[in-house]
Amino acid sequence: MLGYNLVDDEELEILLNDVANKYGYDFTEYSKASIKRRVNRLCALDKFTSFAELRYRITNDENYFGRFVEEITVNVTEMFRDRHFYKTLREQIIPQLGVNSYIKIWLAGCSTGEEAYSLSILLHEANLAHKAIIYATDINPSVLETAKHGVYPIGLMRNYSENYINSGGTTDFSTYYTANYDHVRFIGKLRERMIFATHNLVSDSSFNEFQLILCRNVLIYFDKNLQEKVFKLFDSSLESLGYLALGSKETIKFSELENRYQQIEKEKIWRKVT
Amino acid sequence: MEKSDLKSKIELLVIGGSAGSFNVLLALIPKLKTPINFAIIVVLHRKSGSTTSISEVFNLKTEINVFECEDKDPIIAGNIYFAPADYHLLIENDHTFSLDYSEKMNYSRPSIDVTFKVAADLYGDKMAAILLSGANSDGAEGLLYVNQKNGTTIVQDPVSSEIDTMPKEALKLFKPDFIANVDEIIAAINNF
Numbered sequence: 001m002l003g004y005n006l007v008d009d010e011e012l013e014i015l016l017n018d019v020a021n022k023y024g025y026d027f028t029e030y031s032k033a034s035i036k037r038r039v040n041r042l043c044a045l046d047k048f049t050s051f052a053e054l055r056y057r058i059t060n061d062e063n064y065f066g067r068f069v070e071e072i073t074v075n076v077t078e079m080f081r082d083r084h085f086y087k088t089l090r091e092q093i094i095p096q097l098g099v100n101s102y103i104k105i106w107l108a109g110c111s112t113g114e115e116a117y118s119l120s121i122l123l124h125e126a127n128l129a130h131k132a133i134i135y136a137t138d139i140n141p142s143v144l145e146t147a148k149h150g151v152y153p154i155g156l157m158r159n160y161s162e163n164y165i166n167s168g169g170t171t172d173f174s175t176y177y178t179a180n181y182d183h184v185r186f187i188g189k190l191r192e193r194m195i196f197a198t199h200n201l202v203s204d205s206s207f208n209e210f211q212l213i214l215c216r217n218v219l220i221y222f223d224k225n226l227q228e229k230v231f232k233l234f235d236s237s238l239e240s241l242g243y244l245a246l247g248s249k250e251t252i253k254f255s256e257l258e259n260r261y262q263q264i265e266k267e268k269i270w271r272k273v274t
Numbered sequence: 275m276e277k278s279d280l281k282s283k284i285e286l287l288v289i290g291g292s293a294g295s296f297n298v299l300l301a302l303i304p305k306l307k308t309p310i311n312f313a314i315i316v317v318l319h320r321k322s323g324s325t326t327s328i329s330e331v332f333n334l335k336t337e338i339n340v341f342e343c344e345d346k347d348p349i350i351a352g353n354i355y356f357a358p359a360d361y362h363l364l365i366e367n368d369h370t371f372s373l374d375y376s377e378k379m380n381y382s383r384p385s386i387d388v389t390f391k392v393a394a395d396l397y398g399d400k401m402a403a404i405l406l407s408g409a410n411s412d413g414a415e416g417l418l419y420v421n422q423k424n425g426t427t428i429v430q431d432p433v434s435s436e437i438d439t440m441p442k443e444a445l446k447l448f449k450p451d452f453i454a455n456v457d458e459i460i461a462a463i464n465n466f
Contacts, residue, residue: 005395009367031372033364033392038376074376220345220361220373227346249344249358249373 005036006043011051012036018059025069025139026202029226038072045071066142074221075143077111079118079160081216082248086118086167088267093243094126097211103132106210106237108201109218110136113147114160119214120190121169121176129193135208137199144196150186154179201230206237213238216268217247231255238272245269284426284466285312285351286401288393290386290416292319292408294436299406301456303354304335307464313349314338315393317357317386319408328356343371357384364392380412390416399424402466404459406430408440418447428452428462 007015009032016035020026027035039054046067048054057064080086097103103123110116116136123129138144161173177184199207201218213234219227234244235257244252244261246268252258261270291298295318320328332340332354340354341347349355349369357363362374362384379385390403390413403420405413407430421427427450432438434455444450454462 031364031366033366033372034374034376037364037374037388037392074374076375076377217375220375223366224346247345247375249361251344 005040007039007051022059029223031221031223034221042071070142073140075111077114079114080163080167083166090122090168094122098128104210105134105212107136108215110138112143116194117186117190132193134194136196139200141198148196151183154182154184209239211239211242214245219250231257242272243269284400284402286397288315289404290317290413291406294407298456302460303332305460308337309352313351314354317384317389319382320359345373347371362388365396382412386413387416391419394420394423394425402426404428405444407435407437409437411443414443414447417444426451428454431455
């Protein structure tokens with residue numbers, strides 16, 4: 001049922017301030033429409049009957065706060081989502097990265113790891129994996145556990161295999177995982193060059209310089225102000241001539257970066273040119 | 275329908291549709307009187323990854339500017355906005371769009387329920403919502419919510435719907451302001 005909102009705008013602000021003060025997780029610059037929907041969804045899932053009850057639980061139960069973070073951040077992702085995007089990565093970006101003696105990639109907001117494995121497959125097929133490192137980060141520690149294990153429901157493989165083929169993949173996709181009952185595990189060599197770590201785009205700073213930063217469908221959950229801050233963080237973490245890749249409906253247009261970056265065809269990939 | 279029938283002058287029209295709705299929109303959008311004084315949002319279930327853009331298809335057929343929403347685009351009266359495939363479409367208090375790639379609702383993303391609800395919370399009686407042909411139940415509860423928030427509600431007449439499941443699901447829940455065929459829907463919009 002589409003219930004009325006238990007938590008209104010004012011209460012949401014109170015709650016997000018509580019959370020920032022008590023736990024140091026600052027969601028106050030997240031997109032309000034989205035986070036309000038997520039919080040109200042959580043209220044319905046966990047059967048809260050008043051805002052006061054929700055507020056008390058979150059501020060007094062640290063374990064429950066873990067669940068709160070898991071549920072209000074969106075962790076939906078898939079392998080090789082957007083075939084045009086992955087085709088461009090495969091055919092243009094990855095070969096270009098290959099001219100370097102090493103390749104450092106930051107996957108910001110990696111969620112349960114599907115994009116990290118997609119990237120790793122591209123690097124292996126280009127014979128570049130040995131000199132590449134993928135830093136895959138997320139705010140949410142529990143999704144990183146899934147990403148590290150690389151275990152996914154077998155039912156998803158049909159779709160992922162289609163996505164892989166549509167984006168230019170030619171290998172038998174099933175050679176990249178071993179199946180076990182209703183789950184698959186992606187093979188170990190795909191994980192060899194991955195580093196998983198928690199990183200909060202709101203509060204943590206730059207930790208390295210990269211030639212490619214992917215952050216797809218994360219910025220849609222941030223307001224304009226926070227988006228601008230994150231763009232600056234990416235800019236300071238990107239080598240000259242490095243690439244920034246965003247989700248299919250996200251843009252650096254109207255941001256400070258716009259004039260110093262060049263868009264790759266019609267894709268949501270920009271190259272830092274100055 | 276007379277203008278006085280409306281509960282209040284509208285600022286936003288949201289149209290939700292699924293299977294069988296594309297043809298309705300092809301008939302409807304070219305017949306809208308221009309300029310329109312409100313914004314129109316269309317949430318249409320469709321396959322993601324199609325190569326032709328839906329805004330290009332409709333821009334050829336009307337003087338009204340038709341866009342596929344990007345994150346944080348402002349909602350401007352006089353324009354038509356399509357929800358992008360595979361994202362839920364939300365609206366911020368400052369009348370900009372937010373996209374959301376969270377779980378599907380009613381097996382759908384974009385979900386009509388999601389946009390109807392967020393629009394109703396923000397626009398109340400200053401919105402109208404139309405639910406067209408479709409093969410699932412998405413949109414029915416959202417339309418009821420629009421009604422509860424005093425928005426104007428229209429359901430495509432099941433008899434005139436290519437697939438009548440979606441309109442019928444809405445009619446099971448409540449009596450909308452209007453049950454209308456395609457020509458009547460066009461006339462209604464032109465009277466808003």
